[in-house]
Amino acid sequence: MDTLVEEQISVAVSSSQSAIDRATTSSNQTGQNGTAQPTGILSASSLVSGTQVRGNGTILLMPRASEKNIATTVSSTTQAIAVPQPGGAVSIVHVSIPSGTQPMHVQSVIQPNQQSVIQAPGGTGLQSLGKNVILLNKGSVIHSAEGDGGVHPVQLITTAKGDGCDGDGITLALSTAEDESRKRREILARRPSYRKILNELSSTEPVVSLGTNVEVKEESGTGGDNIHESDTSTALASNTITVAGTQYHTAQGLLKVVPASAIQLATGSQDGTLQGLQTLTMTNAGTAATGTIVQYAQGQDGQQFLVPVTLSAADLQAYQIRTAGVTTSTGLPQGVVMTPASTIQNPQQLAEETSRRREHRLLKNREAAKECRRKKKEYIKCLENRVAVLENQNKALIEELKSLKELYCQKNE
DNA sequence: GCACCCCGACGTCAACACGT
DNA sequence: ACGTGTTGACGTCGGGGTGC
Numbered sequence: 001m002d003t004l005v006e007e008q009i010s011v012a013v014s015s016s017q018s019a020i021d022r023a024t025t026s027s028n029q030t031g032q033n034g035t036a037q038p039t040g041i042l043s044a045s046s047l048v049s050g051t052q053v054r055g056n057g058t059i060l061l062m063p064r065a066s067e068k069n070i071a072t073t074v075s076s077t078t079q080a081i082a083v084p085q086p087g088g089a090v091s092i093v094h095v096s097i098p099s100g101t102q103p104m105h106v107q108s109v110i111q112p113n114q115q116s117v118i119q120a121p122g123g124t125g126l127q128s129l130g131k132n133v134i135l136l137n138k139g140s141v142i143h144s145a146e147g148d149g150g151v152h153p154v155q156l157i158t159t160a161k162g163d164g165c166d167g168d169g170i171t172l173a174l175s176t177a178e179d180e181s182r183k184r185r186e187i188l189a190r191r192p193s194y195r196k197i198l199n200e201l202s203s204t205e206p207v208v209s210l211g212t213n214v215e216v217k218e219e220s221g222t223g224g225d226n227i228h229e230s231d232t233s234t235a236l237a238s239n240t241i242t243v244a245g246t247q248y249h250t251a252q253g254l255l256k257v258v259p260a261s262a263i264q265l266a267t268g269s270q271d272g273t274l275q276g277l278q279t280l281t282m283t284n285a286g287t288a289a290t291g292t293i294v295q296y297a298q299g300q301d302g303q304q305f306l307v308p309v310t311l312s313a314a315d316l317q318a319y320q321i322r323t324a325g326v327t328t329s330t331g332l333p334q335g336v337v338m339t340p341a342s343t344i345q346n347p348q349q350l351a352e353e354t355s356r357r358r359e360h361r362l363l364k365n366r367e368a369a370k371e372c373r374r375k376k377k378e379y380i381k382c383l384e385n386r387v388a389v390l391e392n393q394n395k396a397l398i399e400e401l402k403s404l405k406e407l408y409c410q411k412n413e
Numbered sequence: 414g415c416a417c418c419c420c421g422a423c424g425t426c427a428a429c430a431c432g433t
Numbered sequence: 434a435c436g437t438g439t440t441g442a443c444g445t446c447g448g449g450g451t452g453c
Binding site: 361364365368369371372373375376 | 437438439440441
């Protein structure tokens, strides 16, 4: 897995502040399809150095040790964290935007070849992003709701050569109206693939957003994995995440979900400390015929992991028989040793194994269904935001058309 | 208070996609 | 071929709103 370190940059572009000089130069750039893009080029030198644009238009924030936490002159108030996805498809952008007295955090999924939408929480419109604040993806257009009567679509094009993944910087292009119209049609024609989006999201989603008030920080283990940091004010212990009563424990890349409300401490040392392997019994209302054993292991560094194992009733019975009054080699009272599946030989055990596998399958599917619904809702939200953007865009275009018509009529009179 | 309806969340099944 | 992930469809359950 690629190691990608997030960089903080500012990508707020204010036309009123003239942070980007609209009238800098003009040249032709070769787009993705190899066609020249007649544009008025805007200098984006004010954007953070090291920021790159992939061939698919995704903003890449390449790790450079010397360029950590660079504040730009564009805006010192709006910050974004883009998380490029290996494979170059989708990037997740976290934006921290001061809104009044309360900083606002929004998340968006930047997709290649598609108009992307900054997703604001809970009914927060794009207007709250501030006047002419734009988070850019190639082909993405986000307009100020206030505006100055006109529409200023800004498009990212890359100066990168070759595959576009190794560009040295980005260039902002103010497209001509004709070109913009054509691109707009293309954008509208490219509807997002739900399956693809979800695949991209689920494949290596490094920063997890679980609800409106939760950010999850998952730290790397022994190195080599991604390091992603969310809001540093979020107090989360390493490898332990609690979200709405659900604890997420990561151990060696394994993420186990344990509903905290369902955990009851069944065994453990008397002083409350847990050492070695302990067991907890979890009540599970959904599967009355089954139980869940939680192996509670303590790592070398004192870190503790919960590893839930769903068992059938038969398994539970065997489990209890095996653990009753047994002292293991570790010296732990009532310690647990799981019977390896390979030792199951007789028909009854085979049936139990089948049952166990079914339970495992059901458990996995249950979690998958939850995840699927979550992604679906997220996707629907994204679509709704997109609708809002397009409606605003449409409204602005209608206004523009109206004013141009009036201008034309006045000239002819 | 009770019945009814609606809605959202959930679990399960089945079909399909996809990687190995 | 097989295991696993994804997702539509379906049924169930609980909470909230409404009419009686």
